[in-house]
Amino acid sequence: MADLTIALAGNPNVGKSTLFNALTGKHQHVGNWPGKTVAKQEGKLIIEGKHLTIIDLPGTYSLSAHSPEEEIARNFIVCGRPDAVVNVLDAANLERNLYLSAQILETGAPMILVLNMTDVATARGLQIHPEVLSTRLGIPVITMAASRGQGLSELKRLLATLARTPREAMVGSSVCA
Amino acid sequence: MTSIGLTPSLRMTYASPIEAELTRLSEDLGHCPDLVARYPMRWLAIQLLEGDALLQAEVERLGGSVASEALAASRMRLETHYGEDLDVAMVDQRYRFVHDLAAQALTRPKTPSLTMSDRVDRIVTNRWLGIPIFLGLMWVVFKLTTDVAAPFVDWIDAVLTGPVSHWIISLLSITGLSGGWLESLLIDGVIAGVGGVLVFIPVLFSLYFALAILEDSGYMARSAFVMDRLMHRLGLHGKSFLPMIVGFGCSVPAIYATRTLENERDRILTGLLVPFMSCSARLPVYVLVAAIFFPTMAGLVIFGLYLTGILVAIGLGILLKHTLFGNELPTPFVIELPPYRLPTLRNIWQQMWERTAAFLQHAWTIILGTSMLIWLLLALPVSGEGGFAETDVDQSAFAAVSGVVTPVFAPLGFGSWETSGALLTGFVAKEVVVSTMIQVYNVPGEEEEEAVATTFGEDLLAIGGSFVSATSDALKAIPSIIGINLAAEEDEQAPDGLTGAIRQGFDASSGGHGALAALAFLVFVLLYTPCMVAVAAARQEFGSRWMWVSIIGQFVIAWLAALIVFQGGRFFL
Structure with a gap:
């Protein structure tokens, strides 16, 4: 079976790199400040015999190609044709984070939402209803506290069931520009 | 979840005049196989109406005059509704969509508490205290x-x-x-x-x-x-x-x-x-x-x-700043302050x-090589x-x-x-x-x-x-x-x-x-x-x-x- 490609996308400093490290066992530098991941990083994950290539995209607030980071993220989501885009969101700043999600939705890419930092959100008295997001958008939504390892096995289980999704709209060259 | 569907079932809909043009434009652009092979059509149409210069150039290159004329016509028709602010209107509608979505998925506390981070920031990023700290x-x-x-x-x-x-x-x-x-x-x-x-x-x-x-x-x-x-x-x-x-x-x-x-x-x-x-x-x-x-x-x-x-x-x-790097615009300073x-x-x-470890890896070969060279030069008699x-x-x-x-x-x-x-x-x-x-x-x-x-x-x-x-x-x-x-x-x-x-x-x-x-x-x-x-x-x-x-x-x-x-x-x- 061919490799599946999974892209991690999200706003800066929402814990993409922490999740990337947890999934791939790599030690990419993780820090509490936005903009650490300047270029995209690649790692491997094997679950239940399935070979997954995990791509950590630079954090962006939108997909309009205004900065190199946005361009990298956009090109990969649109032209790299990942088999799934795992959109990591800071649950404590849900509304602002969802803007990027809306833009990823528009690309038509297969998508999984990960609501990260739910511990911080709960501490702030925010109540999140992931099932509402899941039913409305029609995609899986996972709650997570990646720094504590919560929600990780759930995501892995989900990735294990992943099948290669044919995207007929886009065949041919995988490079747009 | 058996065979999980990752393809979103909800599509974000824009106001009807924009939607009409999006449909029209994606159909027109769909006649160009080079574009179809590269981009999702609806997405491309959205970016073009929003005024993405990179993609517009791409469409002109691949789709030729037919594509650019279709785009110009769509823009023209929308101008009667939105004037020059089509992009602003689209971003605004997207924000509204996001706002509604968040409102449904999130219950906020009645009185938003001032977090510890906020309180610390009041002092640390204070106009007068910031620099001394x-x-x-x-x-x-x-x-x-x-x-x-x-x-x-x-x-x-x-x-x-x-x-x-x-x-x-x-x-x-x-x-x-x-x-x-x-x-x-x-x-x-x-x-x-x-x-x-x-x-x-x-x-x-x-x-x-x-x-x-x-x-x-x-x-x-x-x-x-x-x-x-x-x-x-x-x-x-x-x-x-x-x-x-x-x-x-x-x-x-x-x-x-x-x-x-x-x-x-x-x-x-x-x-x-x-x-x-x-x-x-x-x-x-x-x-x-x-x-x-x-x-x-x-x-x-x-x-x-x-x-x-x-x-x-x-x-x-x-x-x-005024010479070599003068012609390049400095990036505006926007930084999200992460929580403490x-x-x-x-x-x-x-x-x-x-x-x-990374430093040592880069350093030791150069230093070792050079110090041995200097030693050699010091040891070699020329007179x-x-x-x-x-x-x-x-x-x-x-x-x-x-x-x-x-x-x-x-x-x-x-x-x-x-x-x-x-x-x-x-x-x-x-x-x-x-x-x-x-x-x-x-x-x-x-x-x-x-x-x-x-x-x-x-x-x-x-x-x-x-x-x-x-x-x-x-x-x-x-x-x-x-x-x-x-x-x-x-x-x-x-x-x-x-x-x-x-x-x-x-x-x-x-x-x-x-x-x-x-x-x-x-x-x-x-x-x-x-x-x-x-x-x-x-x-x-x-x-x-x-x-x-x-x-x-x-x-x-x-x-x-x-x-x-x-x-x-x-x-x-």
Whole structure:
């Protein structure tokens, strides 16, 4: 079976790199400040015999190609044709984070939402209803506290069931520009 | 979830006039197979209506006039509804969609509580308190990388020059190879060279420790925010400040720290200025030379050198902002302040370890190679009667090679082969300047004839010992440099005869203006290339072209500044 490609996308400093490290066992530098991941990083994950290539995209607030980071993220989501885009969101700043999600939705890419930092959100008295997001958008939504390892096995289980999704709209060259 | 559907079932719908045009446009563009092969049509149509210049050019290239006319027609029809603000309307509708979605998925507390982060930020990013708090923290980092690290630096140095060297000598004597060129190579070349790298470990370790805490806690983002306005005047970015501060410790991690800047222009500009921050390895040179020529005001001279470095960086920053980098728009400063978090020990340790290991990997090959080369040049006789590894330094290939570049330094007052040689080796690392000067100025001792192995070892120990005391003295004096206590004592104990030899050397090369030449020499040491490792780091981060710009630029600036000091001083005195 061919490799599946999974892209991690999200706003800066929402814990993409922490999740990337947890999934791939790599030690990419993780820090509490936005903009650490300047270029995209690649790692491997094997679950239940399935070979997954995990791509950590630079954090962006939108997909309009205004900065190199946005361009990298956009090109990969649109032209790299990942088999799934795992959109990591800071649950404590849900509304602002969802803007990027809306833009990823528009690309038509297969998508999984990960609501990260739910511990911080709960501490702030925010109540999140992931099932509402899941039913409305029609995609899986996972709650997570990646720094504590919560929600990780759930995501892995989900990735294990992943099948290669044919995207007929886009065949041919995988490079747009 | 059996066969999970990842394809979203909800489609974000725009207002009906826009939707109508989106449908129309994606149909029109759909006639172009080149575009269909590359992009999702609806997405492409959305980007085009929003006015994405990159994709518009792409559509014109691939879709030709038909596609661009379709786009122009769609835009024209929408202009009646939205005027010039179609993109704003679309972003607004997207925000509304997101707002509704969030409202359904989220229940907010009735009274949003002021978080701990907010409360801390009220003080830390305060208009008046922000900068003092920042400077205070930087001072702590400074102390940590100097005072705290110093004893460990001394310790590693002592271990390498003492026991380790002795062991190698004894090991060689067992195998019957002692006293020869191999011993000289190992002790003088390998140990001296690799040791020069190893002694940096404590400094880097404590620096990375401080940086890890600043980063993980969330303060780093605040420091950039606080310093942004000041840094903008220098044509820099708020985030440039941290690499500059790191540069006082060591240029190498400072150059790597420029990665935190998003924009390439800011990264390169900061990387060009960082080497002018006087790194800790230059300090032993200042201490040695200042103690010989300005014994009563060594502290002031050293302080002045640090200040000169900062002023040169400021001046150059302003100059480059208006010239080389002038036509590029600086990125606006937008940074999200992450919540304060308690740094985890694991994360801190991981950062300290990985960054130090990365430094060592890059550093050791260059240092080892160069120190062996210098050893070889010092060992090779080009004149006189000495054999290989037994020649006097002034008859060595090193003296010959150094002699070639002396004319370059003649107008600066220090055009002797000794100083030229020291500066040449200084390209490798600034600590080498001191050890080279000690080696080349050292009058051949009388006892050297007897038991070569032990005397040589003792010599080395003495050099090592004096270097250790110089380093520790120098490092202790750092707080005074940033204005804490200027009354630091300089009790540099130069080896016997060395003071006189260096003084005579500078007097001879400058036509009697030894002190002035020494000052020019120090200014040159301050401003030219910090070390090979920094050069390697610059190449890795900014590419070969900028590496050469950096090397040549620094050399020219150092040469001109030293010229001004020497010739200008001679004119007035």
